[in-house]
Amino acid sequence: MAQNQRRFNVTNHQIPIPTLHQSTTNTTGTDTGTSTRASKTASSSDLSILTRFHAGYFRISLALCSQALLWKTLAEPTTDARALSSIVRTIPSFAFILLWSIALLTLLLLCLLYLVRCFLRFRSVRAELAHHVGMNYLFAPWISFLMLLQATPFLQPDNRLYRILWCAFSVPIVVLDVKIYGQWFTQGKRFLSMVANPTSQITVIGNLVGAHVAAQMGWKESAVCMFSLGITHYLVLFVTLYQRFLGSDSLPAMLRPVFFLFIAAPSTASLAWDSISSSFDTGCKMLFFLSLFLFASLVSRPALFKRSMRRFSVAWWAYSFPLTILALAATEYAQDVKGVIPNVLMLVLSVLSVVVTLALMVFTALKTNDILPHDDPFVCYNIARGTST
Numbered sequence: 001m002a003q004n005q006r007r008f009n010v011t012n013h014q015i016p017i018p019t020l021h022q023s024t025t026n027t028t029g030t031d032t033g034t035s036t037r038a039s040k041t042a043s044s045s046d047l048s049i050l051t052r053f054h055a056g057y058f059r060i061s062l063a064l065c066s067q068a069l070l071w072k073t074l075a076e077p078t079t080d081a082r083a084l085s086s087i088v089r090t091i092p093s094f095a096f097i098l099l100w101s102i103a104l105l106t107l108l109l110l111c112l113l114y115l116v117r118c119f120l121r122f123r124s125v126r127a128e129l130a131h132h133v134g135m136n137y138l139f140a141p142w143i144s145f146l147m148l149l150q151a152t153p154f155l156q157p158d159n160r161l162y163r164i165l166w167c168a169f170s171v172p173i174v175v176l177d178v179k180i181y182g183q184w185f186t187q188g189k190r191f192l193s194m195v196a197n198p199t200s201q202i203t204v205i206g207n208l209v210g211a212h213v214a215a216q217m218g219w220k221e222s223a224v225c226m227f228s229l230g231i232t233h234y235l236v237l238f239v240t241l242y243q244r245f246l247g248s249d250s251l252p253a254m255l256r257p258v259f260f261l262f263i264a265a266p267s268t269a270s271l272a273w274d275s276i277s278s279s280f281d282t283g284c285k286m287l288f289f290l291s292l293f294l295f296a297s298l299v300s301r302p303a304l305f306k307r308s309m310r311r312f313s314v315a316w317w318a319y320s321f322p323l324t325i326l327a328l329a330a331t332e333y334a335q336d337v338k339g340v341i342p343n344v345l346m347l348v349l350s351v352l353s354v355v356v357t358l359a360l361m362v363f364t365a366l367k368t369n370d371i372l373p374h375d376d377p378f379v380c381y382n383i384a385r386g387t388s389t
């Protein structure tokens with residue numbers, strides 16, 4: 001048993017991954033056997049797509065939905081976007097609606113694929129729930145829906161439907177909180193010191209985004225509740241990740257881009273507290289400056305991401321969402337601190353997030369063969385779980 005576990009260690013990139021669409025040996029040599037084998041191959045090929053698809057693909061929806069929110073924020077009349085006025089004011093409103101619609105359609109498509117996967121590949125979904133990285137991305141679709149709700153041009157925060165949708169998207173986050181946070185301090189193999197990795201911050205971001213939206217609706221008690229859950233676990237998680245306990249260093253090189261989530265968590269906390277306190281006060285600025293420091297620390301170490309950049313993968317989409325959230329925080333900072341430097345900072349970060357997102361869209365369109373690789377760490381883990389059960 002121990003040998004099997006070592007063989008299928010997700011950090012080992014030389015794992016022999018059996019493809020699900022391999023043809024079987026034809027022992028009869030008849031035409032009937034050949035046609036049967038061909039039909040089985042086609043069916044297995046279709047199902048193999050569902051096997052290789054996983055919650056990590058919601059990185060794409062996180063990036064697109066956060067972009068829609070960024071451009072809505074920059075286009076608002078209350079935003080003093082002097083550094084971006086010549087660009088934002090010339091873009092027609094239809095462009096923002098189109099971006100929001102693309103983000104919504106992408107999110108719905110990913111949700112539909114994952115729902116079909118739950119019915120046809122439930123064993124893979126169950127294995128993903130036990131994966132120290134995969135389980136964190138179960139927060140991603142609900143975070144995406146909440147950001148789309150903020151960015152919607154069709155509803156206002158005081159609308160009844162708006163509040164119903166917030167409840168529908170926030171309840172799953174709280175349910176996942178109970179499951180994952182409970183595991184962190186009650187189950188030996190799931191102790192935070194054993195499973196902590198940069199993607200664990202998505203669990204925190206989910207609560208902070210929910211608090212941000214609740215505060216904009218005027219539900220201050222709900223906002224404070226979710227903010228307290230998020231910021232408390234963020235502090236514990238941040239210290240744990242800094243300590244680098246034995247067992248927590250289990251992130252494959254392919255997933256190194258998720259280190260940028262270090263930027264997203266404090267930036268989201270800054271935005272959430274800004275909505276709760278109705279001002280970008282000292283606490284918001286402290287969190288924003290922490291985000292800037294972590295951003296500088298990551299971009300000054302390109303060697304950390306060298307192996308993950310050798311071949312395109314969906315993990316590259318992990319760059320876009322944190323940069324966009326940092327740009328949103330910079331926008332709020334520029335509204336409070338008037339001056340050239342805050343506006344230039346907002347300009348640079350906003351343009352950078354847009355360029356990165358556009359580049360990722362181009363790469364995704366050109367590298368379609370690499371979107372569902374057979375050597376994805378999630379696929380390796382699912383196969384390992386399937387063979388051990």
